[in-house]
Structure formats: C-alpha cells, structure tokens
Amino acid sequence: MSQHGRRTFLKLSGGVLGGIFAGTTVTAAERTDRFIVETRGKRLPSDLTVVHEMPGVKFAVVEGSESDVKRSTAVKGYAADIEVELDEPPVNDEVPAFDASDYEGQPGDFLQWDKEILSVPEAHEVTEGEGTRVSIIDSGVLETHPDLAGPLNLDLSRNFTDDGGDHNPVGGDDHGTHVAGIVAADNGGGIGVNGTAPKTDLVDCRVFSSGGGASFADILAAVVYSANIDADVANLSLGAYPVPRQGQGSFYGKVLNSTMTYANNAGTLLVIAAGNDSADLQHDKNVISLPNEGAQAVSVSATGPIGYGWDADGDGAVSDLASPPESPAFYTNYGTNAITLGAPGGDADLDAIGTGVPYYNDLVFNAVFTYEDIDEDGEPEQVPGYGWKAGTSMAAPNVAGAAALVKSANPDYNANQVESALKRAAEVPDGYDKAYYGSGFLNVVDAL
Template sequence: MTGRGLRAALAVAAAVLAAAGTAVPARADAPRDWEVSALRLPEAHRTAQGDGVLVAVLDTGVVARHPALGGRVTTGRDFIGGGARLGQSYWGEHGTAMASDVLKVAPKARILSVRVIWDDDDPARRRALKMKQDAQAEKAAHALANGIRYAVGKGAKVISMSLGTDEWAILSGYEEDTVAAVDYAVSKGVTILASSGNGGSTDPLEKDANNSVSYPAAYPGVIGVAALGPDGRRADFSQVHTYTTIAAPGVGIHSARNLGGYASVSGTSPACAIAAGVVALALSRNPKLTPGQIRGILTRTARHPAGGYNPFVGFGQVDAAAVVAAAGSPGKPAVRAVPYKGKKYFGDGPTDAPMTHPPIDTGYLAIGGGAGAVGLLFLLVAFLFLRRPKAPVPPPEGPPPPS
C-alpha cells in the first residue's frame, strides 16, 4: 500500500468513528422533538419547506423505504464499497438517521444518498483499521472527494457531511483531493456543511476527548456545525474550535433507524443534518442564494453568544424562522473586490493610511554633513600617509665579507 493509501484508509476509518453520532449518550432531559420549537420550525414552514432543493447526504447509505423519508430519497453511487448490502444492520445505520433529520426540518426537500463512509460496526471498517486490504484502502482514500463531485454533478445544492476525522489524534485528515472537491463545489454554488466533531469532552477518561482538528469541517468553504442541548448550551461532547460556524440541536434527536422504527441520536452529526435542512429552507425561499450569502444569513440571524462569536458555538444557535425571513432579501455579499481610487503610490498602493513625519531640521542636517566631510578628509590623509614609500635601510657595520 502506498503511504497515501495507508494514510487515507486511516482517515476514512476515523471519519466513520466521528460519524457514529449514536455512540454519544442522549441526555434524559431532552424531550422528544424539542428541536422543532428551538428552531422555530412551524413559523419557518409557513413560508418554506424545502421545495425543489436537492440535499446530498454523504454518509453510510440511506434506507429509502423508511416511512420517515416519505419516498423523497434517491440512492446514488457507493464510493466506499466494502461488501455491505442493504438490509444488513451495518448498512445505512448512520446515513438513514441523518437523512430523516434533514427532512424533519425541510420536509419537501429531496435527498440524494451518496455512500462515502462505513457504519461503526461494518467489518470493512475493522479490516481497514488493520490495514489488510490494499485495494479497498485505495478506494476509500478518494471516496469523500469523489462523492462531493458526484453530488455536484447530480444537481445537489446542499451537501451535508455528518462525518469527520477528529476521533483519532494520530492524523490530521487533511486531503488535497477533498480540498479541491470542496473548492469545486463552492464554485458551482453548492453550500457544504459538516459536523464539528464529538471529541470536545473535558473528561480525561472519555475515549474520544481529544478535541483535535476535524476535517472536513475545518476546510475553508465548509460550514462547521456544533451541537447544542435543550438548554441552548453547547453539548459537552461538541468539538471546540474556531472552524465552528454555527450550532444546532444535537442532543436526543428522534431519528429514523435503518432496520425500522426510530432512535434517539446525539452528536454533532444530527446537528449538521438539521442545519443542512435549514439551508434547504432558505434555498426554497430564494434559489439564487450563493454559498457566501447563505453563510452570511446563518451567522447574522443566529442567536449569538456573548461577544457575538466563540469557538464553542460559533455565531450561535441557528434560527430557521429568521433564516427563511432573511432569505427573501439577502443583500449583496459582504466581501467583494473593488478598484483602488486613491492616490498614486509605488507598487500596489498602501495597505493602510500613508504615514506622515515632522519636517527634518536642516540645521542638524548641515552639522551632520559637515562632520561627515571632516571625517572623510582625515581618513584620506591617513591613507596617503600609510602609502608613502619608505627610505632604504643602511646595511649594519662590520668586517667586509671574505674575498
């Protein structure tokens, strides 16, 4: 296996660990569907419900026939492989839950399922961890990047990635092909969201308490989503990093199970899926919104923490009703290039206001110049003196040399 293949296989396995939001225990004080009122969904749904928006869920697969999904799922490519099949307990466990969370927020959106990671108990994940399948590791190395590009090609306007590499501190998870895929998607007008990670616990005995950087949330262009509890505060497992953009409900979320029924899920994974649903609401209100405008709306309308921003919850809890309202009149992007129309300067112009100085005292300038001239004269005299030819030295007196 190449060094890249090995590194990527580990990264994919790590992503699956981060994706397993069901591994985070749900709090007993989380009432069912508390996120509906927290997001102000009934008010948002009076204006938008996600009509006409395709949301790509890049995950472990989605069981499309689950009643919670209402026939709104299209099954796309499987880029990770590994041998699992629909109907097995380790196919679509995580992805089915995430798709249902998107549709809970945006019930008239459509889901494109793209399989790019393994569920936690998938034997393929364990094989990758042991590094015994070279070909599978090489395939896994490009699964996420290929999935992003595929989703863009299929017309997705939102990409939801409830996954990340934060669970292992032995690697960063940074992959150049995924960076390029993210840039490509954003350039095509696609908004990308990812979970901030579940390693934010301060308990030293917590196995996932590493709080390391999690990709893809940390890539430029990706909206990182932290998790909140019913009290509106950061969930204790939610990653703490400056790449977090916003926060969404992520504790005790009633979600679909791949084998039927429902389960309570906690993690930054459902928080990401819920935030992706809110973006779908905004786009159904205004399909012309750019990723930059959507980011601006999310951050501007969020319920800000003290100071306006912190690495715990980013710009704060997303407010679906406020997002939908703002989508109707988003304004122009806050950052844009403008021509420089100021004074002429050498180079590309100043980066700040030109600095001014008091006038030079010409008296001191004359004294300094005179002193410098005198000093140069003394140096010249010394140089000429040292260069004078020396007189010949007479031979010492003594007896004449022998004949």
C-alpha cells in the same frame, strides 16, 4: 458532574499511519492497493485502474501497487487511501428502544425538541424545501423507511464503497438514516417524525462499507459527485481529529481543500459536524480537525437541553429545564474561528444514565432501524423505527435542512449567500461563550 464523550466519529490512528494522523484509538489503516493521485492536467492514468474519476478536480482514486503509481507519467503526486471506522459514542449506546405505546399520536410532536426550538413548523409556512437537493454523505439511508421513502431520490443515490452493495445501509449502522431524517423526514403520512426540509430531493451517498469502514477517497468522491449532480447542500456528519498540519497530512489537506472549493464554487454548501472531542479547535497547535476545518466548510457545534420531559433539577416539576436547548453540549468541539454555527445535537446528563429517568429525551429523536427476523427464516431484516442519538452528527443536518429552506426561498442564492443568510440570522445566546457558536445559534425563521 463528569461529562466526557464522543459523537459518532471517524478516529484516525497515528500508530498505524506513522504520524500522518495522530490519535489515541487505533481504528485506521493505510491501504496498499488504493491511492489518491494528483493528475497532470485532465489526463487520467491509463496504466492504473481508476476507481473514482472525480471530474472537476485534478485528483482521482486509483487501484494498483505503489510502484505502478510511481511509474505512471499521468501522476504528479499521491498518497495512500485511508480506511477508517465509525465509532458510536457511549451515550448513544445506552439509549433504549422507542416504545410507541408510551405516546399517543405522532411521536415527533412530543419528542422533537430540536424542531420545536428551531420553530420549524413556522418556517414551513414559507417553504418546506421545494426545488432543492441535499446529499447525505454517510452510512446509507434506508429506502424502506416510511418517513424517508418520499424524499429519497433512488436514481441518484449511490454506493461509493467497493463492497458491491447498493446505497442502502449495511452492517446494522443506522447513523445515516437518522441524519437523513433530521434533514428531510416527511412524517410518514402523519404518523412519524419531522425533518426540517421534507420537500427537498434527498440523495444518499453511502461511504461506509459492510465491514464498518469508510475511505477518505470515497468521501472526497462523494463530495465531487454531490457538486456534479447540483446538490444545493451536502451533509457530512463525519470527521477526523487531530490531524497534523505538516508532513504527508499536507497532501490530504490539499486534496480536501481543492475538492471542497470546487463543490462550493459549483453551488454546493458543505455542512460538516465539528466533532465530539470537547476540543478547543482554536488553540490546538499544529493540528486540525477535518473535514470541518477544510476550505469552505460550515462547521457545526452541538447544543442541547438537560431535563426535556423529566425532572433533571429535582424540584418536582418536569416542565422546567436544568439547561436550555441552546446551551453547548458537553462533548462538542468549539473555537470562535473554527465554528460557523451552533445547532441542536442533543446533550446528556451522564449521571442520570441507568437511574430510570428518561435522560435520553435530551438527545435528538428521529428515524432509525433495527434488525428483526420478521418472517422467521433465520435472516434478520431491517425494520424501520424511531430513536435517539446525540452528537455534532445530529447538529449538522439541522443546519443542512435550514440551508435547504433558505435556498428554496431564494433560488438565485449561491452557496456563499445561503451561508451568509444563516450566519446573519444567528445570535450567540445571552450568557454563553461565542467560542461555542461562531456566528451564533441557528435561527431558521430569521434566515428566511
């Protein structure tokens, strides 16, 4: 069976960037009017327009010409900001719309194998994430979704782009809404889906603009912001691969490591998707995956079942699984020292797509939205709903939610102690390669 795909992923192009980031898909470009600068001490450049101050680190994001940046006496070093695009994986593109008429009761009770394998209901007997805060650095969280309206903190949620909108998603991208649901969906009063930490204080940090792009600088600023508002966890279901370790890429690496270390020291655990390139991050010489291989990152690989609710092995029984939920997903990146934990992100039998079987049950089911012209005024509205996605983008928020539970049960823990609890509880499943799991498969109950 040929299985190769990519999760929702930021792809950076070496062709556009002159080798700073190497990639095969041209979806990135350097900006000529926006720069990430290293400042001299705490002095911000007064002769440039400061977009993000990033208090706590010796970096800032500015607008102006490169000649102006070079002349500024407050600037020690700089690099152009980078605009990148979010690329939805093909396996997600094929997923049908959820038909609620196919199920009786709460759909999350039937379709959320990820919460079932993680024993989330049992964990909720201890805590549901009370007293914690999780930021979602992504494409925006739909505040009108009934499963997210409760946990979402509208006062702290921010738009980090320059598109003039608010924190809500734009351009039809429901990726951030799905990610947020995996962390904190509160089942919409008993009729929706479940998150791992439904009582956490959820903060939306939108870094993808109405044009479909995201900026490296905006992502960094959102990480610093998350630390400065005392977020216990920040989830980043985004990334770039492969990034050369040398050249101008070293400046981006320095900024990223400084930012991530600051966040970790401030008590914010950074949970980051490992990537969807089926790549061995342990042995890919001279390149790195970012930000999941940056300093202090909890890098999460993806697992998933084959045959959840359908007869994948053809034996006539839908109760049997062709592979268990803790088995590595076909697309996930791996590497013993590059991966921190494995967690449910969804898998897929690509040969089953288009055959009429519900192969999509093996993906992760949670909150989404669609566009429909409900009032028939010619302008489509965002309509909350439910659906499936797969990727390390979905595995990371399962860990982020678990981290919030650990922090809730142990309020004196710092970020390193929360991570340690998750790693100590995890085990590599029997018969599987440690390279796919790091410390092991996520075990929420034992971590508590």
